[in-house]
Amino acid sequence: MGHQTPLYKEHLAADAKMVDFAGWDMPIHYGSQLEEHHQVRRAAGMFDVSHMTIVDLRGADTRAFLKYLIANNVDKLKARQALYTCMLNERGGVIDDLIVYFMQEDWFRIVVNAATRAKDLAWIKQQAGAYQVTVTERPELAMIAVQGPQARERVYEVLDAKLREQAAQLKPFYAAYDAEGEGEVFIGRTGYTGEDGFELLLPGRNAVRLWRALLEKGVKPTGLGARDTLRLEAGMNLYGADMDETITPLECALEWTVAWEPAARNFIGRAALEKQKAQGVARKLVGLVLNEKGVLRNHLKVVVDGVGEGEITSGGFSPTLNKAIALARVPAAAGARCAVEIRGKLVPATVVKPPFVRNGKSLV
């Protein structure tokens, strides 16, 4: 038996099929992954993502430390604003991707992947050495993501007046925080589905009440299966599939998260990235759409005629487009067409720029 989130019993009560995910017993679906996927695209769904690792960085040097630790630049952030970034090793390889929230001058909150928790924490503590910063994991906090075109409305209905007012003011990628009630509540207008919505962080003891209140408002529990197809349609990378420590942001379509300016900011991995950029990047991450019936799967070989070969890093069936889609790493010279080898046959696919779907609408 693995770790259980505070919502474990709620999942069982909702007839979830539970699977192991990075040592956690998590719901993969509650009956139909396809229906849960559509629910998020068309109305609102909620995910228990309490397995994710929440870490508070506090102290006088927190900002300076983060400017060194991560490839994006926290100086871009206004108060309570969030930033997506990679944390790199010296070779420019991605140790993890994460979201950092600017809480106050001596406090930033980061959320990292559950599967990389131990190595992330070890790396962060190791790099923090000379800085005045404390690294505090917050395992007592649960995390519920409510996503979909109706998600914000449904969340407003279950918040008290003060929080509701704060949440209603939030622009995308901003967060509200209230520590005065009967337990802190953090609400970020962020997510991993390509839909509008919130991610709510609150003490585990209060999570069941929030989950049930949302359920009563018609928000459907959504499993990790749909979370994966939603993020794939949204063209969002998955750590461990689309990138890892051998892949730089320039090779996984995340150069936009690298803050090259100011040139004087020396972040970990910068020298390696600059060298790679100067020499030219040999591979790129692109989107694929299969025009025939079938399903694209991780690790299938991609053949680009006259150019070379690549590999699918995340493949699946897009419920919104009703066809197979994928993220694939291919030679940089690849154009608009390629073929995927499926069970010994080369099947033509179109190369596109993700996202495939955003806010419920097809973009391909």
Next chain:
Amino acid sequence: MSNIPKHLKYTKSHEWVETQKDGTVKVGITDHAQDLLGDVVYVELPRPGRLTKTGEACAVVESVKAASDIYSPIAGEVVEANGALSDQPELVNKDAYGSAWMLRLKPANPAELDSLLDARGYESFIASEAH
């Protein structure tokens, strides 16, 4: 609890077999199998005329989760594939023993059907697999 109709025969790879009046057999996957697979989004079937050996992979079912081979329960010739599954793969989840039959086989040796599991045998097999 899985639905395991009494009148069908079964394999340990979770296919069901139903003998037709003309001596051919329909083949599909069990309710237990579709439940393990999750939502089915694509079914790839063999062409009529194909000869299959016992236990040979002859079709593929792809769900949101994974691709799974379907194995021929007996040796024979494919006389018909269920074209409806091409446009409605979700039938496999909704009606595994009915409209979601996958192929019809003409057995090479009808006596081979006796070697398949009956409902009780299949039920104890999946119970043993769960442990």
